[in-house]
Amino acid sequence: MRRIEKIFQCLLKIWNKADYEYLLKVQGTTTAELAVKLGLARANVSADLNKLVRLGEILKIKTFPIKYVPVEVVSKQLKLKQLYYYEINNLNDLLNTDQVEKIKQGPTAQRKNSFFQNPLNEMIGYTGSLKKATSQAKAAIMYPPHGLHMMLVGPTGVGKTYFANKIFAYAQYKGIFSAETPFVSFNCADCYNNPQLLLSTLFGYVKGAFTGADKDQPGLVEQAAGGVLLLDEVHRLPPEGQEMLFYFIDNGTFKRLGESEKNRRANVLIICATTEDPNSTLLKTFLRRIPMTIEIPTLDERPLSEKIELAKFLFQHEADRINKDLNVKIDVFTALLLANNYGNVGELKSQIQLTCAQAFLNSIDSNQVEVGLHDLPEDLRQFWLENPARVRRSAHVSRYLDTKTVFYVGKKSQVLEKDNIYELIENKVHHLQRQGIAPEDIHQYIMTDIRLHIKHFFKQPLPKNKLSKFIDPKISNFVEKLKKIAEANLKVHLDQRFIYYLGMHIDAFFKRGNQTELLLKDEVEKIKKLHFAEYQVALIFQKEITATFSVKVPDIEVIYLTMLLSSIRTLSEKKQVGVLVVAHGNSTASSMVKVATDLLGKGNIAALDMPLTVSPGEIVRQMAIMVKKLDQERGILLLVDMGSLGMMNNRLEKMTGVKLRTIKNVTTTIVLDVLRKINYIDMDLNAIYSSVERDVAHLANNQLIVAKEAKIILSICMSGTGTAEKLKQIIKKIIQKIGATEVVQVKTVSVLKMNEIIPQLAEKFKIIAAVGTKRPSMSLPYISLEDLIAGNGEQRLISIISRQGDLPPVIEDRNVVVASMCEDVLKKHLIYLNPTIACKLLQNWLLQLQLQLGVDFSNSQQIKCIIHTAFALERCIRSQTLKYTERPSKKLLKSLPVIEATLNDVTAALKVKIPAGELYFIAECVLDD
Template sequence: MKRIEKVYNHLFDVWRHSDEKEILEQQGSSATELAKGLGLTRSNVSLELNRLVRAGKVLKVKTFPVHYIPVEIVQERLAIQKFAYFETPNLSQLVRSQDKKATSTDDSKSDKSASSPQFQEKQQKNPLLQMIGYKGSLRKATSQAEAAIMYPPHGLHMMLLGQTGTGKTYFANKIYEYARYKKILKKDAPLISFNCADYYNNPQLLLSTLFGHAKGAYTGAAEDEEGLVEQADNGVLLLDEVHRLPPEGQEMLFYFIDNGTFNRLGENQKRRKANVLIICATTEDPNSSMLKTFLRRIPMTISIPALEERPLSERVELAKFLFQREAERIKKNLNVKIDVFIALLTEVNYGNVGQLKSQVQLTCAQAFLNNINSQDEVSVQLRDLPEGLRQVWLSNSASERRRTDISEYLDTNTIFYVDKTLQADEKDNIYELIENKVKALAAEGVPESDIQQYIMVDMHLHIKNFFKQNVSDDNLAKFVDSRIPQFVEHLKEIAEEQLHCQFDRRFVYYLSMHIDAFFKRGNKTDLLMKNEVKKIKNTHEQEYHVAQIFQKKIGETFDIMMPDMEVLYLTMLLTSIKSMSEGKKVGILVAAHGNATASSMVKVATDLLGDANVAALDMPLTVSPSEILDSLAKLTKKLDQGKGVLLLVDMGSLAMFSHKLEKITGVQLRTVPNVTTSLVLDAVRKVNYLDMDLGTIYVSLKRDIAQMVGRMAADTTGQKKAIVSICMTGSGTAKKLEQIINEIVSKTTQEEIKIFTISALKMAVEIPQIANDYEIIAAVGTKQPSIAIPYISLEDLIAGNGEQRLIALLDSNIKLPEAVIDKNIVVSNMCEDVLRTHLVYLNPFLVCQMLVNWINKLQNKLQKDFSNSRQIKCIVHTAFALERVLRKNEVKYTEEPSPEVKETLPLVEETLHTSIGSLKIKVSEDELYFITETVLN
């Protein structure tokens, strides 16, 4: 019998005698349960189950963990005969949807769907509890949002803090939905969003947009117009990037918050009223960028965690959600390998949901191309990852790849099924974005004079979002006509010459895709904005002239007539890209002795990476220190754009100028000595393409230098390495330490490390003798040596983080804060010694390994790291509890458990049960209470 048949037959046997109630309660069997019953591995069983789902023989129930049940059983017991596809969130929902289909008619379909249980359940569900992580990383944020909304009489204004792309806008929308769900706001209450950065350089337009303006308030204000505050009356106003709000705007807002009144720009007599809940969002520290008087009016501050701060289970769910959305967009099932998830979720070069979304989209786009002839399913494999991500994955060792174990959350293959009756959500076509916005604004009666301003903002944001992505034109020919990229290179040269600025490779990538989209779209452009051509031509004369040149070149090269409307789009595109190319950046000043040393390094960097805010100062040996200081000051002032200057120098003596230079120029400086061409290249790359701030670049460069020096030192030293184990006698404790250290060494490195056990009384003599023949990388034990070598105390090794410190000393590639290892050798050794002495019925080695595994699972569930002493206490106590169960001598828990104990006990029970399942020991609730208290206390 084939394995797939065995799996199906076993699953069928499990459920063949079940009734409807039992099926709806248990939702089927998990892969783990079936694997135990069959004696197979979970991954193999999961593989066959998913094949059975694709074959239409098994229904997949997307609970946590996922459950499976034969389709035949569902059809017979639940009276369901037809399936759109063989996957459902839960069986009860599937039954309800079938009931709805059976009772609805064409004439009353919309009315009945509005009153159906499924619709009512969706309407009645708390929107805040629909977010991934509402019980985990977003638990505090969710609780704060609920409290702010429910605070009488109209809720509290809120400040959302978080990195770019963490989901602040999404969270704000959920707060708004929650306010309607709780009937704090009416169903038709407005939600008005506004990005303060869009009008940062135009305070008058900003205030007009927020509060409206009176007729004649400024040139072009032909009519009275209400602002966003009025539009948000009895609703929510979301102020994104609120740190970009100028002081005048903050003052007007906090006056409005205090009094509930305001007046339009140019309107001094009439006071207007509005009841608005304000939600602010920012990526910056509000205390450093905003008025204290404004911040005092925003009492609730809610932090949204970065992606890297969220637990692995949530990151997996986020990635699954994003893949499901891509499946709906491309209208094909996605079959995603588990290694793709591991690479996406452990790559360290990005840290927010927005960037994860971009990586998932790029991966799916490549997979789609590689499976272009597939009818129904797209296989997503490691080869489909973006180049940079794939290279990082391939460069990691097998142990590093296994470090993040997500098999608990995912099968070897995860399939995302698509309902092909749904319409794909197309949001990435710039033409449709603009034309839909124009139509919407025109329908709302927005004057034509204002439409162009709105469209320019939208286009700028669209292009800015694209230019934040790390794109490459290596595979551009796969997406666009092969003739276009080379042609756009020529357009890029024209634009740079005419506009006197430099564009990088992303200009070619973006404009190629834009022109290709125009060719495929054809001459279908809506001319709603034809009256604006003259205005844009006058406002952006240079860019419009370049766009006309583009129009002519495109017509000559491709024999196609590009309409004037397209020239308008190209003008706005060029304006947006140019404005971003003028963004302020950190300055880089390279100073080195010699006639052309600094100049040659800077030339190499600019030739390879393009123009940058960088300058060179060559210092012949005949130049005096005062002349050098004057030259440094002049160049520093010239380079500073408000973000500081990085000083790269060839000798440490030059670094001594930095404090004096800061006083003279008033410019923030950071100095890195021992400059090389590679260092200049790295600094320019980080300024130009990663847009790092001065402090981040400085720390990053220093860390890179330290790692390089460490590697060079390791490569150049000819000495063998040694670790010294110290106790009072040189035997006993030191011998036990030697055993533990040897295990840590063998687990961490293949390098030969000699372990010496010595007496504390003789170490002053013996350690120098050892140092003659060996490089001593650490001393471990009861007494610290007097010579300067890293020391780990016995207490720190047993109770603290000494093992991680020792691992970091053995392997410089392991970063100390992330040095989490699969098996804690100190804990295992200490526990085995105790259990070997005291356990009678149980195998001490086997029980110890099971309980170490339990502690690791528990730490992951609780999102905490236990100290060694805490781990040892938990393992020993639990082992004795298991022994008491076998002796039928269990203790009774007579206290009233605290709320924390009650909350933690289910996690303790769940993780312990899965870890000791093979022992067939049923731990009583009383013993579990004691174990939980040991874990917490």
Template structure:
């Protein structure tokens, strides 16, 4: 009777049901249409979390008319690429995209990596007599998988020639078996590719264009904590069923599995679990129904051999609905907080939670709420947030939007605390993060004084100095009074300014800003943030626990800003002028008009060569211009030189270099001159080569049609090196750039155009004859690699470039 009514509701689309057994039912409003598709993936861990977008893309790919889109799955070994491909196949069958009888075939290209011809015959099939041993026709994988899915694993081991052979099939569904040149075969097969490698280095660009859907699977250590926990439950349950015994695991072992970065990911973890179970199994009698894993006597994690994996979906759906309902029916913060407390007390207990996740959630709240901001923690905070994190509870979109606006307007200080605290809970996505933030903000809103108009920020050298003072002040004050930014030795001023300005923008209603810093700390900070403030700014350069607490208590008692400023000037050492230059360290400024992207890349190239005492700073060009216009030259007293893409004012005496002059000898000489006291000759030469390579690669990548610029650059670099060694000369940057471009494009041209051009039959000089002979030797490996012929015409062009640098005997 019950099943009959539920099925009627299902047909009316008022309820939904899962595909797994036992069948679980829930209201249609709990999950959207896209999630219904994901339900077909049964026990696929992370389908509503980190894997949700991946599955959505794969579903879109297989549903795309008329026969779906090809899919490429990438990710490290052991991340589940084959498992995902198999799940995609099951989905296409269950949704009748392909027939129930359709095949799923797997071809591992690595098995034939050393024999591309054999791989071609296995993939495309062959005709009788196509080669020795071909005594009859053979249908390859493409034909055998007709109507189904072919999974090509380790596709990076597919040779370039075989990739090109696939082009016609990927475009039309037609192909020639080996030994057949006239009659085309046709197959309606869907292709899924997988690789562990970087596709830029292993797959042809033209091949990648034909595979429009690319999904990357995360490493085990990159998965959210909840998913790592569920993966362990799943793997241990599989072993429990294999052994027909329940398993108990101690907390230390479970945490080791949760937090270790396994190189082989899930595959490695499975082997580790199996080995542990094998050892424990061998040490007990056959009539014992449970095995124990781990050295501790107390085994807190219990895996019941008869348990159903992921059997709390009904609880998840109902409780998610109740949480949403608790705050949806009122716009009053106090009412919403009481509703949440009642919801937890009536519907959930610690027994339903994973003990480790609950303990870790409680520890995070203790650290990020009580210790850092002085907020008292009630038990239901930890219970509710642990459950939301464990089950990835996401509030309704309208609920999120409504409460985000209410809290942003009425409780900006509370929202600031909640954002910081929930960041450490590892939510799966932005909606989950915002859901946690809003729920926590509602729960702690009665403990935060939103009437405090002055904002205090502590900044200090050291990895935890400012944070430690913040914790003491907020705990003693019993409220959120101060923020802190720690200043490790390797952090840049730009990062400090960025964090400070981000904090300032969160508090639009503040009437004043008090910046407390330790002696000698980043004095230019005042200049860089004062222009962004619409309120008063007081800088106190005497940061101790006592002074911070003193100022904070005055702010808590709502003293006027001017009174606090006057008191501070009379009792603390305060500098009224903060000016000591762009940076207190020796520095190089990089500023490109094309944007921070190029500047950051140049910084990344230079950074490995720089000693610790030199700081590399990236600036927007407009910011550099403003700093130059608004300061005297002694502001840049510690600046070694400025690297930019445009000329600076002639009166500006600080050494500066246009980045494009790096390619010229004059630019090379400039860098050697200003940097020789900091870098060795070997380091300077290596830096020259890396900068040249960067600019060459950028230019070549824009012009090449199908060759991989990274690979061809390595080959051209070797060629130039051989010429320099043979003729004992050093080419400057511009000549090398010319050669990089010329040789790369020459090889691509020869690969696509087999027509050989002739040259006038004129006598060659001795230098030319020698050059022709040397060139053929130098290019022999390249000619074999790319299957091209470097003819006399191409050599004559190269000689025109090189002849000015070849010494005549």
């Protein structure tokens, strides 16, 4: 919850139960009282209270000291239908008829009753992919005196008309427009190449203006007077039509068709919408009259979490339409969201409607409609069946959804809560068996799902209540004992989350009773061998459960416990990228690996010798087996010598579900370099691949030899040197992060020569995006400097690059933009600390801190926290620490232990102790949003 919302809720809580007499006697709550109660700085509380007054949510009582009270409380207790002014001297003034009449002369503020019904904030992605668009829309609507005309840009189906309607609703919400204000929509394609029809439609006509004009007819401009005119497909307007409009925009006057003398006036806010690049399809003179351009992102550019929310919204809409609850399986979401045969929200909506229509037909006699894979349109079903990686990909969706989601009629969707993994495993096994997946592959898929299930659980903040509040206290105490047994036998440290997880699992086992099913019976012996140590501990657990609770624990439960222990254990172990060296000959690969391990020690590396007589099919089969053995969930680097081995990357990925990169022409030197980076530098898969490729090719940073079809990103600034060069370095790091150094390059461009240079570059390269301080005139995905640094520009750029080839998903979590900005500052000011190491440590700290606090920091907030904390660490080293003289707030004291605990890794690595005063300042910095 944002600070302003907390303040409003606190004020509402204070006054919700107040009666008539108490309200008139006390009048309200002071800023100081709220600041103390919430543990916030008085200045921040004061600023937010005044915002709430301007929003019409609270009344400001100008006593001494000034007091505040919620509008809805005053309206309810004083029985007022409408308030006309939100700053008064005394609440009793509202009871005085003469005084109320005087107050009515003040500024009106026709607003909705709830601060939490901002129409723009109701849109999915308003804090994510639509953050910049909503911010621009708010600025345009609020700009005095009558707002700014806007241009909405985006492909068909992204929701431009929907967004325009939300802008209009926001203006009503802010009191700029009333409930009676008109909103008129017009599709410019209807009058394409017919200027007379366009003129009469927009501005109206008088009787006799043309044949058939038997009466005066007002145009759309008159109909929209005082409100909004939406011009859809504005690029279809002919030049004459654009000239008519910009004359009206400039002067506010127009004539109906057939009028010669009378000038009419209208004040209209114009919102244009187009699927084309405005700079190439509209007159410059017209564009100058539309100062605000707002880009609506495509479905591809939106993160998976938003796509899922959009799909859930559309399913809920269908549930309400058919008046039946929908029970949608996770595989349906996966197929809908990962198929690439459509690209926008409108098409997603159509696919969901088709799916629900088929499901409705199949469940015509049931009260609840079951939506499964068999209900999908034919093309989506075919996609699912032909995609060997469908189960692996569904793991991404499972971060946000459970196996089923129920959409109740007239209610929000609800995920079916599961307090155990039995249903997860059973459903998955049955599904894999129906799909004909080989039995030897099912175990790998199930283990992956269990690890993801546990990882998701472990990422959640610990409940504030003790475990005994959720399960039988006897089980809670018993699990503490099991934790000690596991730690002693497996030589690992398990935190409180292990207790919560295993406690709820055992509690679920007891509730489940005898409803056990012999899953994976053919895999039991394999599990025992692969996870021998965990299996032995699970057997001890079995004996302990039986002895303590007098309950028979079946063997299959021992297997479940084995898999759980194995998954939990791997979470705490350091994992490495795997390396598989494959070369033709009887001992070529083995010899290279032996030299490397003799010199640098053992590592997650293996060799596969391929005699020339071995068939390609056998080579692939043996490579797949080795890849699975080496995989520690960080991917595998294939080092191959020649020929077809270098072209097996995609095939092996589909067979194994493991992320792979391939480097050809392997030598002993390359093997040595790779093993060194894995053992001593701990680089990730993409970083190792990029580093080795650069070394092997002997390429200079800016001297890449490119083919005509090479892809580039433009880095744009005024001179093409300073800012553009810095941007270039940041973009290159992002490209390197996702392993696209062979696919995409960066070129710097000066704004002054942009129109000359960009067409020349377009002849030699495929330009996939532009980043910088000015949008190019040609139609390109564009990311502003502001959005890259403070917004979601990095995610958008990754999305654009990832569509340029068969690239692996991003492994590294570090934010490239934050790292680059911070390192630049720290290199200039730090004397004792290594800026790069300090920055990396502090970025990791912020990741942990956000996880613990359950928040997401913006780029600017991360940069502020990293730089402040780095300077604090430097002061500690120099024994020049700051003293904290303020009285710490309750909120600060509550957050301090978490901040201090998450900083332990940083202070331990740097061998620095941070005193209490500096910790207080760091906490202030973290909490100050």
